[in-house]
Amino acid sequence: MLSALDRKLLRDVGRMKGQMVAVGLVMACGLAMMIMARSLILSLEVTRAEYYERHRFADVFCDLKRAPNALRERLAAIPGVAAVETRVKESVRMDLPGMVEPADGTILSLPEDRPMQLNLLHLRTGRYPEIGKANEIIMSEAFANAHGFRPGDTVEVILRGGKQKLQVVGIALSPEYVFEARPGQALPDNRRFGVFWMNERDLATACDLDGAFNNVVVDVAPGQDPAPVMAEIDRLLEPYGGLIAYDRRDHASAKQLDDEIAILNALSIAFPIVFLSIATFMTSAVLARVIRLQREQIAQLKAFGYSSAQVGWHYLKFSFVIVAIGLVVGGLAGTKLGHDVVRLYHKFFQFPSLTFHPDYGAIGLAFVVSSAASFLGVLGAVRQAVKLPPAQAMRPEPPADFKPSLLERLGVQNLFGPSMRMALRNLERKPWQAAFTTLGLALAVGIPIVPGAMRDGINFLLDFQWTHAQRQDVTVSLIEPTSASGFSDLRHLPGVIHAEPFRSVPARLRFGHRSHRLAVTGVPPGTLLNRALDRHGNPLPIPPDGLLISAKLAEMLGVKPGDPVMMEVQEGRRPHRSVPVVGLITDYSGLSAYMDIGALRRLMQEGSTVNGAHLSVDRARWKEFLDEVGEVPRIGGINITSALKESFRKTTAESINLIQGIYFLFSVIVAFGVVYNSARIALSERGRDLATLRVVGFTNREVAGVMIGELAMLTLFALPIGLWIGGQLANLIVISASTETVRLPLILTHQTYATAVLIVLVSAGFSFFVVSRRIRNLDLLEVLKARE
């Protein structure tokens, strides 16, 4: 049985449902964002933890040139090592029917004489290769799906220059390829890159690694620090051409997941705070108005003997209703968005099963946070209402006090008509209300700038990176460094117009206590294809001595041009040299360090060694070129610039569309909600004035004009602030989403600004239209009667 007071609550809420819904929806935006982000974090973390645990994802990883299998025992004996897996790891290429451009991938060995210890596969369908049976492989699921491969199909691969026909016997996933992309690439391209597993003996034979391995993964015992283990691995493997060991933090796939969770974390805090603040203010404005209107009722309730606490609680319940709307809508929307994003994640992350786990803790937290926020919002008004002695509260509120506005006091009053003056004085009388309305509208303007900036940033990046910086049509890399003849083979391929060799060595660049692992690339001076560009997009000359490094890398290392860095090469004789940083490169994808190819070879004490070449190819002979390039021995990978660009564009497009949709919707809700709410409050506060104007002969349109003036002024004022906020917001998001693999430049175009302004003006206009229809229904006769 509802109490009489609760019935009053329900009816009051029913009368002001438009405003309750408007506020509730703004709150819902914040809660949806929070619930979505927290639930995605939970989903990713739970799924990842379970997957890593169950499939024994390794802790430490290391590549080397070649070590005898006997070394496995010594690796296993390193203190703190719980398990060791030694493997053969090689790159493969394949020509696939129906694909003009070649695909490539990584092939890994499966142990035959011992159980698999680490990075266990999740076999989706089919079986493992039979022991002792050659030419059977397991294929990664993403690649298989992209091409429609099934167990029983055969695929022709080129492994160390030799063609092999392999039969797919199983389709699987691996915890080390949750993010299945070519090393260093920002986004997966599952049509052109895949992972394969093959029996150890077969693979070792094909790779001239009989009785040896070239990759090791290690499980560190629980509670053990991996650092000493890595140091010991480095020491043991050094004579075998070992590169430096790294842990999960530097693991390409694991790091991508970490980055994604970090972005979600930022998202789950920043956005809810902003939306909830606006919703709190709106709640406060709406309920303060209700309480002012119900002064006399409050006095009567108190006169009847209701306590201040009871009356206060009654009005606090109004904010509960708003929280309930926000929570229900926000919960549903957050869950729906979460499902959409999880569907999108399936393109990026390969899990045995990634499902959406609603984070009930977050929903609970959302309830607490939004209740607290709206409580705070109404507390002031409620306290004021219950504080009044009944006798005083029964009298109507004293007339509002006005004074000439600041602008008029400055002596420019003749510029304004009465409507404008009313607006100005109203604004000045309630500066906080005006400030928050402006802030809310500014926020609505700012929100859609973010996806616009992202879209433009991606387009700029694509153009800068793959049209201006990397002008080669194809980058061909060799499995191993070879002599000059290797380059000569590439240069003389059909259709090659221009070719430039490159020499790339793995190295650790160290400056003070900071260091970073990457490939240092030697390119010829005056390179035309793979260029290093400065901030303005002008090519930087390759210095005869010293390094050009990515500005982002310089930031990470804390170096500036002129500083010497220690270059610790991890190949060959592993020379360590102090090399000056000569200039900083502007680039947006990956980290680079360039050197003069001659200088690098001198440093390596070698002849004219190359790792591959950048090629410019005559499009007319493209097909011919592709046919021939496949035949060149020892080719590791063929990267086609246009394909990279296209794949990047396609993969990002869907995410951007989803983000843009969400942000546009939020912007519309905030703009509509804020204007609607302000207009309804203005209508309620000044309904009597407006009705009077109607009585004395103002038309509906003229009265609407008086009311619109104030809001129009706030809206216009909010536009530039909103554009600024949007720029800052976009900058913040670009910075927080900037990683080693991709750094979006902040590009703010007139079109983005214009779209944001348009969205807000249209929503505000529509909202105003809805409210102004109420002007028509103003009760003119009521005006002639007693004061409310």
Added chain:
Amino acid sequence: MSGAFPNGPLFVGRGLTKVYVSGEVEVRALDGVDLELYPGELIVLLGASGSGKSTLLNNLGGLDVPTSGTLTYRGRDLTHADEEDLTAFRRDAVGFVFQFYNLIPSLTARENVALITEIARDPMAPEEALELVGLGDRMDHFPSQMSGGQQQRVAIARAIAKRPEVLLCDEPTGALDVKTGIAVLEAIEKVNRDLGTLTVIITHNAVMAEMADRVIHLSDGKISHIDRNPQRRPARSLQW
């Protein structure tokens, strides 16, 4: 101003009836009223609460239309006028004075008047209207800085600044004490005399009847009788 009315009546009402339906209850607020109101007259509508005087005033002012019967203003049919026509009628021809003044709190006295003069066809200057009601020295005051009587006089200035042919006052002294009430009535009287505006005052204060040319007594939605004062008493001499 009493005596002959060479221009003929401004308002002619025949069988004016207004029925309000609220739920299952029908209220006949006006029940077959016939009347003629002439230019320059000062009319007092007297009656108890619910007698129909406010409804009659609303119909005269174009705020409402009768359910049946006819009402014309200078031969123009108000009975079937639409919202737009009524707005134009109020804008051009009618000045209103309300019991609670209904000034816009965010505008000064002068600006409250200017609000109307800016949309009127042939208005007087706001200052002139305020002088007329004796508020020449309060023009730049906001409503919250004025007494009730002063606010009501601003309302009268606002009503007459557009030189309406009709001034409708609904309990103009209802919220005021005697002294300020008299001052307000004097202002109304002056406007009626100086501008020749047909003035209709609603009141349930019988004393005010003495300042009228004619007193229309309403009861149960009908005109019970009409008194004609041979001599109008100046507002200044009224006592209640």
